[in-house]
Amino acid sequence: MVNEKKGVSRRDFMKTTGIATGTLIGGGIIGGLVGYNVNRDKGTTNTTGNQKGNNSSGQTADHPVNVGLKFFSTMTAFNVLSQATERIFPEDDIGPGAIGLGVPYFIDNQLAGAYGMNAKEYMQGPFADGATTQGYQSRLTRAEIFTQGIAKLDEEARTRYQMGFAELEPEQMDEILTAFQKGEVEMLAVTSDFFFKLLRQATLEGAYADPIYSGNQNMEGWKMKGFPGHQMSYIAQIENEEFQKIEPQSISSMTH
Amino acid sequence: MATTLDKVDVVTVGVGWLGGIIGAECSKAGLKVRGLERGAKRGTEDFFMAHDEFRYAIRYELFQNLSKETITFRNTRKMNALPMRMMGSFLLGEGLGGAGTHWNGHNWRFLPYDFQIKSMTDEKYGANKLGSDYQLQDWGVTYDELEPYFTKFEYTAGISGEDNNPFWGKRSKPFPTPPMKKTPILQRFEKAATNLGYHPFMMPSANLSESYTNPDGSTIAACQYCGFCERFGCEYGAKSSAEITVIPTALETGNYDIRFHSNVVEVLKQGDKVTGVRFIDTVTGEEFIQPAEIVVLTSYVLNNAKLLMVSNIGEQYNPDTGRGTLGRNYCYQILPSATGFFDEQFNTFMGAGALGMTIDDYNGDSFDHSNLDFIHGASLTITQTGQRPIQFNPVPPDTPAWGAEFKKASIHYYTRTLNIGGQGASMPHKENFMSLDPNYKDAYGVPLLQITYNFTEQDRNLHKYLSEKTAEIMKEMGAKTVVAANPLTDYDIVPYQTTHNTGGTVMGNDPAISVVNPWLQHWDAENLFVVGAGNFAHNGGYNPTGTAGALAYRCAEGIINYSKTGGSLV
Numbered sequence: 001m002v003n004e005k006k007g008v009s010r011r012d013f014m015k016t017t018g019i020a021t022g023t024l025i026g027g028g029i030i031g032g033l034v035g036y037n038v039n040r041d042k043g044t045t046n047t048t049g050n051q052k053g054n055n056s057s058g059q060t061a062d063h064p065v066n067v068g069l070k071f072f073s074t075m076t077a078f079n080v081l082s083q084a085t086e087r088i089f090p091e092d093d094i095g096p097g098a099i100g101l102g103v104p105y106f107i108d109n110q111l112a113g114a115y116g117m118n119a120k121e122y123m124q125g126p127f128a129d130g131a132t133t134q135g136y137q138s139r140l141t142r143a144e145i146f147t148q149g150i151a152k153l154d155e156e157a158r159t160r161y162q163m164g165f166a167e168l169e170p171e172q173m174d175e176i177l178t179a180f181q182k183g184e185v186e187m188l189a190v191t192s193d194f195f196f197k198l199l200r201q202a203t204l205e206g207a208y209a210d211p212i213y214s215g216n217q218n219m220e221g222w223k224m225k226g227f228p229g230h231q232m233s234y235i236a237q238i239e240n241e242e243f244q245k246i247e248p249q250s251i252s253s254m255t256h
Numbered sequence: 257m258a259t260t261l262d263k264v265d266v267v268t269v270g271v272g273w274l275g276g277i278i279g280a281e282c283s284k285a286g287l288k289v290r291g292l293e294r295g296a297k298r299g300t301e302d303f304f305m306a307h308d309e310f311r312y313a314i315r316y317e318l319f320q321n322l323s324k325e326t327i328t329f330r331n332t333r334k335m336n337a338l339p340m341r342m343m344g345s346f347l348l349g350e351g352l353g354g355a356g357t358h359w360n361g362h363n364w365r366f367l368p369y370d371f372q373i374k375s376m377t378d379e380k381y382g383a384n385k386l387g388s389d390y391q392l393q394d395w396g397v398t399y400d401e402l403e404p405y406f407t408k409f410e411y412t413a414g415i416s417g418e419d420n421n422p423f424w425g426k427r428s429k430p431f432p433t434p435p436m437k438k439t440p441i442l443q444r445f446e447k448a449a450t451n452l453g454y455h456p457f458m459m460p461s462a463n464l465s466e467s468y469t470n471p472d473g474s475t476i477a478a479c480q481y482c483g484f485c486e487r488f489g490c491e492y493g494a495k496s497s498a499e500i501t502v503i504p505t506a507l508e509t510g511n512y513d514i515r516f517h518s519n520v521v522e523v524l525k526q527g528d529k530v531t532g533v534r535f536i537d538t539v540t541g542e543e544f545i546q547p548a549e550i551v552v553l554t555s556y557v558l559n560n561a562k563l564l565m566v567s568n569i570g571e572q573y574n575p576d577t578g579r580g581t582l583g584r585n586y587c588y589q590i591l592p593s594a595t596g597f598f599d600e601q602f603n604t605f606m607g608a609g610a611l612g613m614t615i616d617d618y619n620g621d622s623f624d625h626s627n628l629d630f631i632h633g634a635s636l637t638i639t640q641t642g643q644r645p646i647q648f649n650p651v652p653p654d655t656p657a658w659g660a661e662f663k664k665a666s667i668h669y670y671t672r673t674l675n676i677g678g679q680g681a682s683m684p685h686k687e688n689f690m691s692l693d694p695n696y697k698d699a700y701g702v703p704l705l706q707i708t709y710n711f712t713e714q715d716r717n718l719h720k721y722l723s724e725k726t727a728e729i730m731k732e733m734g735a736k737t738v739v740a741a742n743p744l745t746d747y748d749i750v751p752y753q754t755t756h757n758t759g760g761t762v763m764g765n766d767p768a769i770s771v772v773n774p775w776l777q778h779w780d781a782e783n784l785f786v787v788g789a790g791n792f793a794h795n796g797g798y799n800p801t802g803t804a805g806a807l808a809y810r811c812a813e814g815i816i817n818y819s820k821t822g823g824s825l826v
């Protein structure tokens with residue numbers, strides 16, 4: 001639990017990559033394995049993110065004070081979310097996975113706001129089950145669906161393996177996630193496949209949204225994908241035959 | 257108690273492209289015009305920080321807030337219609353400029369065939385080519401009659417293009433600006449299509465190839481190919497839209513104003529005329545009546561129909577009896593396509609909303625349908641709109657939807673995947689229609705519009721045939737793997753398709769099968785005009801706005817004439 005806060009790349013990358021000042025240093029596609037959980041000071045490269053709380057080596061005093069939970073109220077739930085997103089979008093030789101990109105914090109933030117509260121969705125009853133062609137018909141908000149879904153992931157892990165979801169082996173997590181994806185797990189007022197769809201989509205959003213939303217750390221998601229983020233113009237490059245490698249830039253560059 | 261405002265000559269409900277055109281033309285002619293717009297004022301200055309895929313394209317910053325108003329939907333009359341709780345299949349506009357603020361800017365004229373589809377199809381293929389469930393009808397206006405108004409819209413918007421498509425109608429003037437850049441992706445399509453004997457041309461674009469000043473004096477800037485176009489506003493003022501063209505033109509006359517945050521809930525009718533509209537100020541909650549000599553509905557296809565329904569103007573279409581015209585001939589767009597996975601990398605992240613090349617060899621009646629089980633077709637286009645990373649995660653068939661393999665493949669193919677897509681025509685069917693929902697209401701207590709819609713045999717056949725043709729082009733382009741679109745099954749309101757809803761307030765010469773006459777004047781109320789792609793008797797093989805814009809210009813002329821003479825325009 002402490003590990004992901006210390007050494008902490010978020011502060012590190014703010015310092016070392018100069019996001020705040022708009023300059024960009026380093027962070028190549030393979031080299032930039034920067035995530036919440038990289039303890040660079042100690043030279044570890046554990047970017048799979050140990051958020052299980054069983055591997056802590058003491059709280060540092062200088063954890064980033066702007067990172068924390070706004071929606072989930074227990075680390076157990078947050079760790080389930082983290083591991084589930086990491087399975088959907090795992091770290092590999094191309095670069096960081098969901099945890100390294102800050103996706104779990106991104107989702108937590110989103111659930112605390114308009115997205116979680118379905119602020120822009122039509123939420124008046126009567127609610128009825130519809131055909132899949134009729135889309136979202138749950139009476140639950142996304143926040144409610146995630147709360148239930150995350151608890152269900154953990155419950156399913158305990159039923160199948162007598163362990164919390166976050167403690168499972170990757171293949172076991174995948175097995176449970178697949179059961180959710182197929183709609184095989186009972187949920188209330190929503191189906192598990194619908195929850196899985198939301199989770200998958202939110203994971204991709206967190207991996208690739210502009211870093212101002214607290215995912216896509218250090219623009220590593222964009223770097224992996226070759227997407228340059230916010231650029232003013234491509235008029236000078238669009239006729240080039242060659243693929244253009246362009247250092248990405250965040251929209252935050254417009255406010256600094 | 258509603259407060260009654262001072263009477264105006266013309267009130268438009270909604271201020272998008274079409275409300276803007278009516279506003280500009282009528283105010284230039286000296287009429288006092290007021291636009292009532294439920295959304296807020298906005299413009300180019302609001303889009304400097306718009307290169308944010310998440311906010312604009314994923315969280316739908318610029319679109320209608322569904323918590324206030326949505327529609328209900330079912331595939332068939334046997335189903336229970338349920339609200340579209342989340343935006344999906346189409347993205348409704350709200351605020352100054354409407355959906356034109358965040359459109360792509362593909363700008364088309366429907367084909368001469370479209371306007372006379374019934375007579376031309378019957379003549380060539382016999383009266384029963386599709387069967388009696390399909391409600392084909394002529395539009396009451398021909399391409400030639402509409403030509404000057406197409407030109408007018410294109411010159412207002414500064415459309416960039418080239419007149420070398422052998423299949424479209426004759427143009428009286430060249431495009432106002434030259435075509436956009438023919439990028440390597442487009443060239444590859446051009447070469448493949450040419451090899452196959454087709455006739456590729458640059459798609460007419462409302463993202464302008466060069467800076468242009470239109471006949472009204474508005475200047476539109478040159479497109480920067482920034483790749484954040486459709487779903488976004490343009491920070492350069494390079495994407496032609498109402499708020500940088502017709503709205504400033506209207507405001508300059510001194511005869512025009514816009515009242516924002518004004519949600520119209522009813523068209524008021526007395527005898528055989530309308531007297532104005534009732535609206536709610538969405539900030540204060542106050543209710544107002546805006547009296548007007550002439551009411552023009554320009555609130556998009558869906559709300560134009562809904563407002564007529566809630567105001568009891570015209571007879572609701574009944575699929576059992578075939579009687580009634582309001583809500584009839586609701587159509588959509590059929591999207592044949594093929595995806596190609598390549599070895600080489602392309603600059604897919606660069607682009608512009610309407611940067612593309614097209615062939616019309618399979619559109620309209622360009623090809624013989626004698627031995628085919630459908631009519632009409634689609635424009636087939638490769639676009640380079642700028643792929644963005646949240647939305648675009650292409651993977652070859654049989655790749656899992658998540659996990660390690662998915663991550664690798666979606667990253668690899670992000671810049672190695674191209675798509676050719678068709679805007680396929682959609683024919684009216686007796687079971688596809690709009691009506692009022694009996695159960696669900698909007699934030700102002702007004703019933704929601706209900707859509708009953710499913711794809712038809714015609715749609716499925718068209719889709720299959722053209723997806724195969726499209727896949728052949730993709731193969732010729734050198735893709736390693738080509739995947740034609742899955743066969744059409746049932747219409748699904750979840751994935752985005754197009755915001756090209758049409759019909760419901762159809763135009764025509766015969767009041768038994770149309771809501772408005774060819775000047776878009778309501779058959780049952782001479783001082784009420786209804787303007788939009790809702791006037792389309794079917795949907796053609798292109799995006800709708802160029803044609804809707806032409807109809808709006810023609811309607812404005814009708815309104816100005818009507819304001820002098822009164823009476824029916826036909």
Ligand SMILES: Cc1cc2nc3c(=O)[nH]c(=O)nc-3n(C[C@H](O)[C@H](O)[C@H](O)COP(=O)(O)OP(=O)(O)OC[C@H]3O[C@@H](n4cnc5c(N)ncnc54)[C@H](O)[C@@H]3O)c2cc1C
Pocket residue numbers: 269270271272273274275292293294295346347348349350351352353354355356357358359360361362363364486487518519520521554555556557559610755756787788789799800801802804
């Ligand atoms: C992402 C996207 C891409 C598109 N790309 C293309 C394209 O490339 N080519 C093309 O031809 N078309 C395209 N379209 C479709 C095009 O945007 C529309 O056809 C066009 O903008 C419709 O213009 P309109 O004036 O009829 O309606 P709108 O632009 O929708 O304007 C209607 C206005 O009325 C207001 N309104 C609605 N109800 C009320 C009410 N009750 N009271 C007061 N005001 C009300 C709305 O807020 C809105 O501002 C695209 C649409 C989208 C969403």
Ligand code: SF4
Pocket residue numbers: 462463464478479480481482483484485486488489490491492493494495607608609
């Ligand atoms: S692609 Fe061109 S028209 Fe579209 S938003 Fe960018 S600069 Fe504007």
